[in-house]
Amino acid sequence: MASAPSSSSGLHLPDSARELVKILVAGPFGVGKTTLIDSVSEIRPLHTEEQLSEASVAVDDLAGVRDKTTTTVAIDFGRISLNGGIVLYLFGTPGQERFRSLWAEIAYGALGALVLVDTRRIDDSFEVLGLVEDAGLPYAVALNTFPDSRQYTEEQLRTSLDLDPGTPMIACDARDAHASVDALSSLVQHLLIRAGRGGAAAGMRRAPR
């Protein structure tokens, strides 16, 4: 508790903040969720320690994590102040089935999810996609590219991840702020299209700004 305020420089919300929205950044451990959040967040990513429920503990035990006595998980988050009093929060959300109990609460009110995928271990992302779809969240897939990533065609990846044709899939270096913002933009455009308004049309109309 004691050290917190010294790192809270600029933490308090701007007076202009009117609407606070959130987007989940979901993915398996080590895929780069916090890296992405860090690259775009105006505050240094913060985290909360979340308690897992009893049900989750049982699943934990079944998974064979015998020596795991703590049942907390850290949720990292960051924020971006946008024009017009909108503050966008990004919640890094782990993609394990045993965190399902957390999902409902964290996903509540979220606009959508950006699912980060590491193409070196695509299998790890299946659980996340399942959780996102079960939560009813619209999502876009961002392929966090690593130097030793194998090259797949988009078709191969889409088939492998079993993506809906309309689901955006973009390459994204999570360390790069521009790439990360681009990925978030793709997601929001997708949300707009889903909500019934053509994202491209909206973009063109507002292009002269």
Next chain:
Amino acid sequence: MTGRRSGRPLVPAYVSTGGKTRPSRNSLERLSVLTGLTICPGESAAGPSGGAGPPLPDPGAPPGVRTEPAVRTEPGVRTDSGVRAEPAVRHDPRQPRAEARQEVRRPRHTPGAAPPVPGDLPAAQRTLLGTLDGGSLTVVETAAVLALPVSAVRVLAAHLIDLGLVSARPPIPYAAQPDLDLLERVADGLRALKL
């Protein structure tokens, strides 16, 4: 269903709590915005800086000079700096205090509207109130700053809300629930970021 050995029947929650309900607790989301309505007196004693570590220097003070005693009785002063450099807010004997506080402190709230902080306010609540000294924070940010679970901050904040010391508002005004227009403005905002 009333299988209690004592024979006392189960009572509805609203009776067992003396009719006092706490609607504020359930409505606090992660992104609900908490705003302090009052200034916590004696925050330095129980506040975030009261634990480990020396108080940070006053941003408005000459370097190397500690202007504030470790324990203060004046309300409205804080030992944690860096959140906002607003030296006029701090109580300085050389300044007209009431003016400074009314003008700078809480422009959105009428000073004096909030009840005084009870002397027996638990330290945890006091600390939370101190965290909101300087601006609004979301529930989840408050939890991160205080290194507490979100659920704990909900309970502490609800207590403060019940006492009228803190206000909370939902992340998005109820009148403007997430809709197309909001999505468009988020998209526009992200686009503007890239420029």
